Amino acid sequence: MARNPERRIALVDAAIEVLAREGARGLTFRAVDAEAGVPAGTASNYFVNRDDLFTQAGARIHVRMTPDAAEAEVAMRPAPTRGLYVDLMRWLVRRMAAERTGYLAFLELRLEATRRPALAAELNRAVRAEFDANRMLHLDSGLPGDSDVFLTLYLAMTGLMLEHFTLPEVLADQELDELVATVVHRIIPED
Structure with missing residues (x-):
């Protein structure tokens, strides 16, 4: 599991953008990588699976909205x-x-x-x-x-x-x- 906290935040923020634009079905590691402008496969190094990505987006959304x-x-x-x-x-x-x-x-x-x-x-x-x-x-x-x-x-x-x-x-x-x-x-x- 990758340990760059700034990149993780950038990936979660990209996931939030994808969710808002494409909905839950559009939230894939590939879509997050493209939104974040990082090489393909990057998101899969930071999140165990889609459940993990969804959960981290859920935690991050409150930081952004507070x-x-x-x-x-x-x-x-x-x-x-x-x-x-x-x-x-x-x-x-x-x-x-x-x-x-x-x-x-x-x-x-x-x-x-x-x-x-x-x-x-x-x-x-x-x-x-x-x-x-x-x-x-x-x-x-x-x-x-x-x-x-x-x-x-x-x-x-x-x-x-x-x-x-x-x-x-x-x-x-x-x-x-x-x-x-x-x-x-x-x-x-x-x-």
Whole structure:
């Protein structure tokens, strides 16, 4: 097994690009090698099999999608109001749009996890850890609403992003920032 960590990251990032563009069926070692611009056979030196490649892509996707800690700290500085929640959710949408490839690859990984137990375990671990961390941030920050409000907002925003990235024409007559505000205003209690 090859030990160059920079090349491994480049290969996993290439796998994420392939997933977003071609789906799970298109994720082959050959496609990853071509996307990464490395000699044929390179990916097979870094990953035991496709399951390993999928699992490592699942772990890497969260690194790519996690906001910079300093940016998150700045975003949380204003008073914890419903208005701040609208701003935070808009920030989330902008970050996800900026990492569109990662988000689409993540959707592919979620579907593939229904067929690959190791990938399912990795995604369940990573998504649950992120969910718990965000719920604790919500509760500790003084933002309005309890744990159930956080859960409802999480589910609503997940659905909104799924719709936006996969079938954008369905809500094309709606401004995305206004949809976000509507979701937050319907779920988060007034200040």
